[in-house]
Amino acid sequence: MTGAAMSFTTDMADSGESLSRALRAIRRKRGLKTSDVARRMDMAQRSYELFEAGGGRITFERLMAFAEATDCDPFALMLVGPFGSAEFAIHCADTKLAMIMVMSLQEFAEDRGADLCFLEPPNIIAAFQRLFKDLGGRLDDNEAFLSKWLDGRTAMIDLGALSMRGLRRRKA
Structure with missing residues (x-):
């Protein structure tokens, strides 16, 4: 979200429908x-179906088991x-x-330990903004490269056989 504060929902019950949509979409994908x-997941099918529908116990362990x-x-x-959205989980599935990010944060925390308390929020925010701007630029560069490379080749190859996430992302 550019230029706007992000709102967070903290009640997992409120996220049941979005989580259900994410679980179903990933399973189908x-x-x-x-x-x-x-x-x-070593679950009874009925229990799994209830879980996927957003019911039953939604725990860290179950989400980890589903991810695995x-x-x-x-x-x-x-x-x-x-x-408050299923799309992020769907887009990050692959x-x-x-x-x-969590693994990198864990490594940083293990490396820096108690020094983390000396980080200032404005510096953390600026660092993440630079990181995400750089990643966004890389996405744009990949898309430009693929578009240029494909230009003039469409008659030579079957585009349906290619996995072109970047191009589909912009056209969808």
Whole structure:
């Protein structure tokens, strides 16, 4: 969200519908049936279906088990509620953006320990803004490269056979 404060929802009950949409979309993206995911999570199918529908107990352990069963980003799933949107988790399923951020933060915390208390919020904000601006620029560069590369080649290849996430992202 550019230029606006992000609002967070803290009640997991409020996020049930969004989380359900994310779980279902990720499962389908992976080409899995509810029975497949239930088996991988070592759950009864009916319990899994209730979980995917946003009912039952939504716990850290269950979200981690779902992420492992579907090879998606568990931390993006956990942010569905605070972000108030399923799309972030769906978009991070393959890239594992949130998981990579958490792992990097953990390494930083282990390396710096108690020194973390000396970081000033304006410096943290500026660092994250630079990071995300750089990542956004890389997305734009990738898209420009792919567009240029594909220009004139469309007759030579079947575009449907290519996985062009960057191009689909902008056209969707």
